Amino acid sequence: MQNPRKNVSSPRTEKAGLSFNAIQPAESPSVIKQDRFIMPDTNQRAPMFVEQQDTLILPAVHETALPLVEQQDTLIMPAAHKPAFPAATQYNSQALSTEYQGVPPSAIDQETMTTPAVSQANLSSKSAPFLQRAAAILLVRAKEPEPEGWSHTLRQRALQFQNKPVGWTSVVLLIQALGVCLITYASVASLQTSTDQDTFLWLGFLVVFSPAFLRILLPIASRTERIVLLSSVGLCIYLAPQIISPLHYVFVDEYMHLRTVNDIISTHHLFADNSILPISPLYPGLELVTAALSSVTGLSTFVAGFIVIAVARIVVLQALFALLEQVTRSSRTASIAVMIYMANSGFFMFDSLFLYESLGMALGIFMIFALYRSETTEKGKRGFLLVACLALGALTVTHHVADFFFIGLLLLWTAVNKLMGKPLLRSNITLVTLLAFLLAGLWVFFVARPVIGYLSSPITAALTQVQNILTGSTGRQLFVDHTGTHPTPLWERLAMMASLGFVVLGLPFAFIVIWHRYRRKAFPIVLAIVSLLFPVIQLLRLTSDSTGLPDRASAYLFIAIGLALAILITQMWPVRKLKWQHTLVITVIVSLVFLGGNILGAGPSWGLMPGSYRVGDDGRSVDMQSIQTALWALEHLGSNNRMYADSSNALLLNSYGEQHIVTMQDDGVDIAPVYYASTYDSWETALLQAGHIRYLVVDMRLSTSLPVKGYYFDGTQEPDINVTVPISQQSLLKFNTIQNVDEVYNSGDIIIYDVGGLTNAAKAP
Amino acid sequence: MRRKHLDLILALIIAAINGGWILLPNRPIIGTLLCGLPLILFVPGYTLTEALFVQQPDTATATRTGILRPFGASDRLVLGFGLSLALVIIDGLLLSILPMGLAQPSWAISLAILTTLFSLIALYRRRAISTVSAQKGSARLFRFTFYEALLFLLTLVIVLSAFLYSVIAAQQQQQQSTFTQFWMVQAKQTNHNCAVLIGIQSFEATSTHYKVVLTANGTQLHSWPGVTLVPKQQWYQSVTLNSGDIESAYIDARLYRLNKPGSIYREAHITLHGSGGSNGGKLVC
Numbered sequence A: 001m002q003n004p005r006k007n008v009s010s011p012r013t014e015k016a017g018l019s020f021n022a023i024q025p026a027e028s029p030s031v032i033k034q035d036r037f038i039m040p041d042t043n044q045r046a047p048m049f050v051e052q053q054d055t056l057i058l059p060a061v062h063e064t065a066l067p068l069v070e071q072q073d074t075l076i077m078p079a080a081h082k083p084a085f086p087a088a089t090q091y092n093s094q095a096l097s098t099e100y101q102g103v104p105p106s107a108i109d110q111e112t113m114t115t116p117a118v119s120q121a122n123l124s125s126k127s128a129p130f131l132q133r134a135a136a137i138l139l140v141r142a143k144e145p146e147p148e149g150w151s152h153t154l155r156q157r158a159l160q161f162q163n164k165p166v167g168w169t170s171v172v173l174l175i176q177a178l179g180v181c182l183i184t185y186a187s188v189a190s191l192q193t194s195t196d197q198d199t200f201l202w203l204g205f206l207v208v209f210s211p212a213f214l215r216i217l218l219p220i221a222s223r224t225e226r227i228v229l230l231s232s233v234g235l236c237i238y239l240a241p242q243i244i245s246p247l248h249y250v251f252v253d254e255y256m257h258l259r260t261v262n263d264i265i266s267t268h269h270l271f272a273d274n275s276i277l278p279i280s281p282l283y284p285g286l287e288l289v290t291a292a293l294s295s296v297t298g299l300s301t302f303v304a305g306f307i308v309i310a311v312a313r314i315v316v317l318q319a320l321f322a323l324l325e326q327v328t329r330s331s332r333t334a335s336i337a338v339m340i341y342m343a344n345s346g347f348f349m350f351d352s353l354f355l356y357e358s359l360g361m362a363l364g365i366f367m368i369f370a371l372y373r374s375e376t377t378e379k380g381k382r383g384f385l386l387v388a389c390l391a392l393g394a395l396t397v398t399h400h401v402a403d404f405f406f407i408g409l410l411l412l413w414t415a416v417n418k419l420m421g422k423p424l425l426r427s428n429i430t431l432v433t434l435l436a437f438l439l440a441g442l443w444v445f446f447v448a449r450p451v452i453g454y455l456s457s458p459i460t461a462a463l464t465q466v467q468n469i470l471t472g473s474t475g476r477q478l479f480v481d482h483t484g485t486h487p488t489p490l491w492e493r494l495a496m497m498a499s500l501g502f503v504v505l506g507l508p509f510a511f512i513v514i515w516h517r518y519r520r521k522a523f524p525i526v527l528a529i530v531s532l533l534f535p536v537i538q539l540l541r542l543t544s545d546s547t548g549l550p551d552r553a554s555a556y557l558f559i560a561i562g563l564a565l566a567i568l569i570t571q572m573w574p575v576r577k578l579k580w581q582h583t584l585v586i587t588v589i590v591s592l593v594f595l596g597g598n599i600l601g602a603g604p605s606w607g608l609m610p611g612s613y614r615v616g617d618d619g620r621s622v623d624m625q626s627i628q629t630a631l632w633a634l635e636h637l638g639s640n641n642r643m644y645a646d647s648s649n650a651l652l653l654n655s656y657g658e659q660h661i662v663t664m665q666d667d668g669v670d671i672a673p674v675y676y677a678s679t680y681d682s683w684e685t686a687l688l689q690a691g692h693i694r695y696l697v698v699d700m701r702l703s704t705s706l707p708v709k710g711y712y713f714d715g716t717q718e719p720d721i722n723v724t725v726p727i728s729q730q731s732l733l734k735f736n737t738i739q740n741v742d743e744v745y746n747s748g749d750i751i752i753y754d755v756g757g758l759t760n761a762a763k764a765p
Numbered sequence B: 001m002r003r004k005h006l007d008l009i010l011a012l013i014i015a016a017i018n019g020g021w022i023l024l025p026n027r028p029i030i031g032t033l034l035c036g037l038p039l040i041l042f043v044p045g046y047t048l049t050e051a052l053f054v055q056q057p058d059t060a061t062a063t064r065t066g067i068l069r070p071f072g073a074s075d076r077l078v079l080g081f082g083l084s085l086a087l088v089i090i091d092g093l094l095l096s097i098l099p100m101g102l103a104q105p106s107w108a109i110s111l112a113i114l115t116t117l118f119s120l121i122a123l124y125r126r127r128a129i130s131t132v133s134a135q136k137g138s139a140r141l142f143r144f145t146f147y148e149a150l151l152f153l154l155t156l157v158i159v160l161s162a163f164l165y166s167v168i169a170a171q172q173q174q175q176q177s178t179f180t181q182f183w184m185v186q187a188k189q190t191n192h193n194c195a196v197l198i199g200i201q202s203f204e205a206t207s208t209h210y211k212v213v214l215t216a217n218g219t220q221l222h223s224w225p226g227v228t229l230v231p232k233q234q235w236y237q238s239v240t241l242n243s244g245d246i247e248s249a250y251i252d253a254r255l256y257r258l259n260k261p262g263s264i265y266r267e268a269h270i271t272l273h274g275s276g277g278s279n280g281g282k283l284v285c
Helices: A130-142 A152-161 A169-193 A198-217 A223-244 A252-267 A285-297 A301-328 A331-341 A356-376 A381-396 A400-419 A428-446 A450-470 A490-518 A522-531 A533-542 A549-572 A580-602 A624-637 A647-655 A672-676 A682-690 A700-704 A729-737 B006-021 B029-041 B043-052 B073-096 B104-126 B131-135 B146-176
Strands: A012-014 A030-032 A036-038 A049-051 A055-057 A068-070 A074-076 A088-090 A094-096 A112-114 A642-644 A695-699 A742-746 A750-754 B180-186 B195-202 B208-216 B219-229 B234-240 B248-257 B260-273
Touching: A130 A490, A130 A549, A169 A198, A169 A223, A169 B146, A198 A223, A198 A331, A198 A580, A223 A301, A223 A331, A223 B073, A223 B146, A252 A285, A252 A301, A252 A647, A285 A301, A285 A356, A285 B029, A285 B073, A285 B104, A301 A331, A301 A356, A301 A522, A301 A549, A301 B029, A301 B073, A331 A549, A331 A580, A356 A381, A356 A400, A356 A428, A356 A549, A356 B073, A381 A400, A381 A428, A381 B043, A381 B073, A400 A428, A400 A450, A400 A522, A400 A549, A450 A533, A450 A549, A490 A522, A490 A533, A490 A549, A490 A580, A522 A533, A522 A549, A533 A549, A549 A580, A624 A647, A624 A695, A624 A742, A624 A750, A624 B180, A624 B195, A642 A647, A647 A695, A672 A682, A672 A729, A695 A700, A695 A729, A700 A729, B006 B029, B006 B043, B006 B104, B029 B043, B029 B073, B029 B104, B043 B073, B043 B104, B073 B104, B180 B248, B180 B260, B195 B208, B195 B219, B195 B248, B195 B260, B208 B234, B219 B234
Parallel strands: A012 A030, A030 A049, A036 A055, A049 A068, A055 A074, A068 A088, A074 A094, A094 A112, A642 A695
Antiparallel strands: A695 A750, A742 A750, A742 B180, A742 B260, B180 B195, B195 B234, B208 B219, B208 B248, B248 B260
């Protein structure tokens, strides 16, 4: 039976598939994507475009010059071929031209090119220096219009897998489960041996991430498979902090938000005072959802918060995937971008925690996703616009930094749109940008005025430190803690530096590629610009900035970096040229970026892994005795008594105990010096009276060692900062001997003193 | 008809159960979870999505294989979750300014009303859409073979087991840190200001025997020689001082462990003061 594809007579012969050995009709101006195309020697009129054949054989007696021959897997040009080499011979995997006598005007990016000796001197690409050739390849591949174009073989395989949308997902998920087991082993071994087994933690991370990335990098994976794998990697990494600390929060700020949730549940209203984090009640989005879930289901606030952040994590990943898929029109590029997004230094720790930023990030990305859809879709524009506005409204009251970042992004998007000559007044982006400004302005002016001081002070401090570093006056010693006894392992240092190095190195190339590929689309250009902020922000790592601005910014910047690097990967290694060696190398590099980024954000291993009690060390300072003390205080002393305690006990008394912790930030009084003094004098009474303190909480364990974080008490002035010797037992026990001071509670290590007799401070009603 | 609108009918049932749930005095925890979780995290957003996007927007893109990617199930899931989070926050802001506030009934009723409203709008807008197009896009999202399903199940079991193991290990470690709380506060009694409340709560690893001695201004008032507490058990006593013409009393309580009777294990002390006023600053007992 004759092949129906033979003797095709059409102006454009494309995607014919299978074998094609026939005589090419003379009238066909383009011959594209045949498996095997033999140019007939009787052909008098050359096709305009001859591209993407698996094999192209040019006959010896073919008389006509070809204008463009590109993207063949194999190009065979016989020795006696008379016309000049095609005007542009590029992207061919193999170009064979033994004893060929002509002079090719350009020969770019063949995988293998065999040319006769007489032609070598004329091949500019071969004789040019390496950098020049690399630049030429970069530019050519950057302009590749269809990097996701499949070969015929791949198409055939895809058709086979069409009925298996989940593909290899089940196997990859099983491997990821083994990764979770490694994370659990690291945690339990650390707990039982009191040694940091974080190597197994990071190994577990690699086992979770690398197989999924490898699968996602392959063009054959279905969209469903990509969606499932993105969610599974995100959730496995989300589980890691919960496995490390399954009974309590792992980070101090989580307790501060817990207090706001408890206040909402107990008072049924918003904006109750939270002395440790006064800004938290003013941005109550996370606490509202958690309180709603806890109230309606009866779950504890701890479990409700865990579920809410898990859902936020899903929304972040899936909304980002959907957004970038719309931008790039490729689920493969989008899923690679989201996997690279997971390499941001906040992904494992900061954005997995019960913090308002975790939800703010989800709402922000969701808002941008809806807005982009409203711009690109033909039907449902208004629906998506409404979705974007609702998400924006929720974002405004959820997290200040996330809100301000996405406002900035909207503003830049509007500006780029304007520069591209798009009508601003008819654009949904302009409308939403104006709305974002209005909502943020109203919220800050009427509700959250303290946010200005809250945000400006750390930024000012960080900038001052940068200025000091640039002038050479101060700096920070990297990879050591405050006690100087826990150096970061060498391999972790190398991983972190390699991660930063690969990202910083890749960004300029990514920018060039995006510029060539997407210069007429505003949003990719906006993200490319944003991604360039990353190297600048890394300067702050050299400062002793305690707020961790580079890590905090990383979560936002990686939205752009993910896309930029994913486009760089897909353009530089188009699907048709992707070999297993490339796939392996890319997987190794991206896994390293992921690992290094997350090690960077997790902080030092001694502060990460669980173990026995340690002084002044966030999660490790929270133990049963401290929690039970806080609960006792709530039960027997009532709530909202004015108290003072060391940083760990203060957190627990504030959250579980619902007490008002007197702070420098909220009350303007620093009580810490009272603890340091070895004897009791009248100035201490004056200080306690100034703070209207009713109860002092003393943890005798403070005298056993220096605080790992570098300070015993939060938000204090000297001498607590840069303390060099542990606080003495005598200083802590002095309250026992003071008249009018009652010792109302004693659990061995923790004592609560009632100093109402000194200060005349009343108990809370 | 029922099959075509099964999702919305389910949403209405969840809304109705949550709305009516609050009338029940004893709610089963499983039922509360099964209905409460979707009401907060998914259903309001999903029903609003259905109300807004009855006609699937034409955002489909074709792959090389010619497979269309419509605005399908995965996008609806994202919209459902994302919108629900946004709606709960906005709903919470509105509830907080109402007198009923953010209590459990107000959350349940307001979200049930929103869900019902969105579902009804979606039902109304769907009336012209054929069954085939309404179901399109979600049919082939997940289709497993038996072995794939088995592997998924195995994965789930491994992950849950690993997490539970970490919980058990953390609990065991927590139990290794043992302590005893001992406390004394002024008792809240009307017309009295000379009563104290003494308490012990044991967090020791095993059953522990204690002795408590209470003195007032150096004179022993009470002694409890045999207090035995199992782990987490609490003991407390309210003690009223004898009447006396005194302005203040220094009350000292000491806790001993019977296996070490010579050394004080814990100590607490408070000073009771007269309240002034009609009794001339004397303690009223």
